[in-house]
Amino acid sequence: MPFSARIDVHQHIVPPVWAETLAAQGLDSGGWAIPDWSPKSAVAMMDQQEIATGILSVTAPGVHLGDDAQARDLARAVNEYGAEVVKDTPARFGHFASIPLPDVDAAAAEAVHALDDLHADGVVLMSNARGRYLGDPDFEPLWAELDRRGANVFVHPAQPPMDLLPGTPAPLADYVFDTTRSALNLVLNGVMNRYPNVRVILSHGGGFLPYAAYRFAGLTSTAIDRERKAEDILHDLKRFYFDTALSASPSALPALLAFAEPGHVLYGSDWPFAPQEAGSYYNHFLQAYPDFTPGQAEAINRKNAEFLFPRLAR
Known part of the structure; x- marks a missing residue:
């Protein structure tokens, strides 16, 4: 399968x-500037990076900036804009709908509207609301609505509720930390x-979850609940899917592939917040990885995503 078949989640x-x-x-994205974007520039990038669909x-x-009413309106406007982009070029684009958490009633209502009426491919949640x-x-109530629909839920990191590391924007360090924190919270609170x-x-290979999963599983019975077995925690941690955005490195990729269930690793670029040069840097590692099993590279680039997004299946 050519790399041009990639589905970028x-x-x-x-x-x-x-x-x-x-x-x-x-506001900005955790100390990271908001870049320019257009459908035309996205398609140009995808053509150069061998991506079929983003x-x-x-x-x-996200869309909740402190005011519930503003968040509801902003989520609806953002989701309708995304739906129009997909409607114009459905083979090249899909979209995850934005959800105005922590206003849970509005979040559940917007999820229903986006999935049922706008035909979103899933929803995006920030790692903390x-x-x-x-x-x-x-x-x-939000998880119950998403579960009823068998929804895809993309968890993107946000700045954790603490000061930035001095001189360091959140995407550089804190995002991997907050993804891990959020995933562990989902498992320990029984959501998964x-x-x-x-x-x-x-996002981003799960932060450092694959690297630390057995630490979390092995210590839960000691630190939290003696009745929870390590294998039960691992089972729930392994339910996650992981994207390769900024994470297909010679050190991270082996840990990710060793931990993730078969079919649970998906291609990701993080463009345009990660510039195209960064995408090329990690694509090189992905393409040069020497230890893929037969068919594994093709699965990461496309086939695993086809299971989650059957409208894109070839």
Whole structure:
């Protein structure tokens, strides 16, 4: 299979209304500037990076910027914009709908609208919703709606509820930390066990989850609950899917492939927040990896994503 068949599950969209709203409030993405974006520039990048289809999502800080009413309106505007982009070029684009957590009632309603009416390919959740993590018991109604629909849930990191490391934007260091924190919270609070129909994709190879999974599993019975066995924690951790965005390195990729279940690793670029040069850097590692089993590279580039997004299956 040629690499041009890639399905990129971690590609970002910058709706004008979202960029303008952030600018008006003096916000950016965890100390990272908001780049220019257009469908034309996205297609040009994909043609150069051998990507057939990009599943678009709004990145951190998401659509909830502190005001519930504004978040509801911004989520609806962003999702309708994304749906139009996909409608214009459905073979090249898909989209994850933005959800206005921590307003759980509005989040559940927007998920229903986006999945049922806009035909979104899933939803994107920030790793924390204004400091509240995704296993929060108050978020159960949202997970129940997503589970009923067998939804794809893309978890993108956000700035954790703490000060930035001095001189270091959140995407450089804190994002991998917060992805791991959110995933562990989902497992320890039972979300991954109670809602078996959702398919949760973790950004950037899952942060450091694959590397530390056996630490989490082995210590849970000691630190939290003596009745929870290590193998049960591992089972729930292995339910996650993982994208390769910024993570297909000679040190990270072996750990990811050793931990992830077969079929659970997906291609990701993180464009345009990660510039095209970064995509080329990690694509080189992915293409040169010497230890893929037969068919594994093709599965990561496309076939695993076809299972999650059957409309793109060839």
